[in-house]
Amino acid sequence: MKLFDVYPINDIVIEKALGSNVWDDKGTQYLDMYGGHAVISIGHTHPHYVKRLTEQLGKVGFYSNSVKIPLQVQLAEKLGQVSGKTDYQLFLCNSGAEANENALKLASFHNGKKKVIAFKKAFHGRTSLAVAVTDNPKIVAPVNETDNVVFLPWEDEAALEQAFQQYEVSSVIIEGIQGVGGINVASDSFLRKIRTLCDTHNAAFIADSVQCGYGRSGKFYSHDWAGINADIYTMAKGMGNGFPIGAISISPKFQASYGLLGTTFGGNHLACAAALAVLEVIEQDGLIANAEKIGNYLMEQLKSLPKIKEVRGRGLMIGIELPEELSHVRKNLLAKHKIFTGEAKPNVIRLLPSLALTQEHADQFLSALKEELA
Numbered sequence: 001m002k003l004f005d006v007y008p009i010n011d012i013v014i015e016k017a018l019g020s021n022v023w024d025d026k027g028t029q030y031l032d033m034y035g036g037h038a039v040i041s042i043g044h045t046h047p048h049y050v051k052r053l054t055e056q057l058g059k060v061g062f063y064s065n066s067v068k069i070p071l072q073v074q075l076a077e078k079l080g081q082v083s084g085k086t087d088y089q090l091f092l093c094n095s096g097a098e099a100n101e102n103a104l105k106l107a108s109f110h111n112g113k114k115k116v117i118a119f120k121k122a123f124h125g126r127t128s129l130a131v132a133v134t135d136n137p138k139i140v141a142p143v144n145e146t147d148n149v150v151f152l153p154w155e156d157e158a159a160l161e162q163a164f165q166q167y168e169v170s171s172v173i174i175e176g177i178q179g180v181g182g183i184n185v186a187s188d189s190f191l192r193k194i195r196t197l198c199d200t201h202n203a204a205f206i207a208d209s210v211q212c213g214y215g216r217s218g219k220f221y222s223h224d225w226a227g228i229n230a231d232i233y234t235m236a237k238g239m240g241n242g243f244p245i246g247a248i249s250i251s252p253k254f255q256a257s258y259g260l261l262g263t264t265f266g267g268n269h270l271a272c273a274a275a276l277a278v279l280e281v282i283e284q285d286g287l288i289a290n291a292e293k294i295g296n297y298l299m300e301q302l303k304s305l306p307k308i309k310e311v312r313g314r315g316l317m318i319g320i321e322l323p324e325e326l327s328h329v330r331k332n333l334l335a336k337h338k339i340f341t342g343e344a345k346p347n348v349i350r351l352l353p354s355l356a357l358t359q360e361h362a363d364q365f366l367s368a369l370k371e372e373l374a
């Protein structure tokens with residue numbers, strides 16, 4: 001049997017990882033400024049994380065949602081506390097797409113409406129409704145096409161107002177910082193406008209925090225920068241530091257009922273142990289503040305470099321837009337300097353490192369980039 005060949009991959013085998021470094025099978029050390037696509041939140045193989053997961057595995061790894069799972073209750077309490085949304089309710093699933101799928105569905109169950117507003121360049125996942133609100137026709141199969149989704153230009157308040165006049169809107173879904181779309185930060189005023197219109201028209205505000213959430217921006221949810229509360233926050237990536245887990249944090253205005261949502265694997269013992277370990281480390285090591293501090297440092301330094309077209313982002317979610325003629329830089333960072341970064345087409349280097357990134361790591365990246373720009 002062969003693998004279904006859908007990923008353009010680097011010819012590298014990673015065998016060991018620690019903090020913000022990984023090593024290949026030949027012993028070469030790399031700096032991980034990509035965090036396995038924003039997944040590694042607390043750093044690779046963090047000792048507390050390894051211990052908690054190993055201990056849990058020795059007790060019970062999985063049982064279904066037909067029994068009490070106290071770890072879920074502990075996780076809900078901890079997440080409520082660390083995210084500052086103590087009165088919200090938690091539904092656990094397994095991935096970002098699933099989180100968005102459940103959020104969109106829950107909004108529609110709640111207000112009985114169908115239309116969803118999404119934005120140009122949005123990425124929300126690959127399952128049926130998540131991909132339908134994703135602005136990339138190449139990954140939308142004919143079976144996923146629907147009239148229920150309206151795409152609006154990014155940051156266009158007039159278009160947003162008009163859409164609310166024209167349609168019976170069930171929900172608005174927005175990344176606080178667009179990731180795949182090229183690191184575009186939603187302005188505070190735009191997020192506030194969405195909040196106001198959702199309130200006026202009984203629509204749900206869904207804050208996709210799968211990539212920009214979990215402390216990455218320097219606040220728990222990047223939407224927090226606007227001083228608003230969304231109705232549903234979706235999360236995944238950083239939540240389990242590599243263990244697959246996703247979730248939605250649901251405002252108290254939504255009423256649960258048996259069977260409304262469900263999953264086999266979501267909220268299993270191991271996943272909860274991983275997510276608890278992550279939150280404990282985020283809290284104990286002050287990683288949200290670190291993301292803001294090191295992120296600010298990186299952004300400041302990057303803005304002083306020549307040839308860069310634009311630097312965008314917040315905290316440790318940074319996009320470096322390069323001119324066309326420097327499209328080789330990202331490849332060289334990996335091949336010559338042994339530094340992993342992400343990309344957004346056509347020419348944006350995406351930094352999504354662990355929230356525990358140190359200033360030394362940041363400097364290592366900056367000096368490699370400087371060399372390439374020169």
Ligand SMILES: Cc1ncc(COP(=O)(O)O)c(C=O)c1O
Binds near residue numbers: 095097098126208210
């Ligand atoms: C903003 C955003 N939402 C949703 C998803 C989908 O998450 P997953 O790949 O876990 O389904 C992603 C993945 O990149 C994402 O960046």
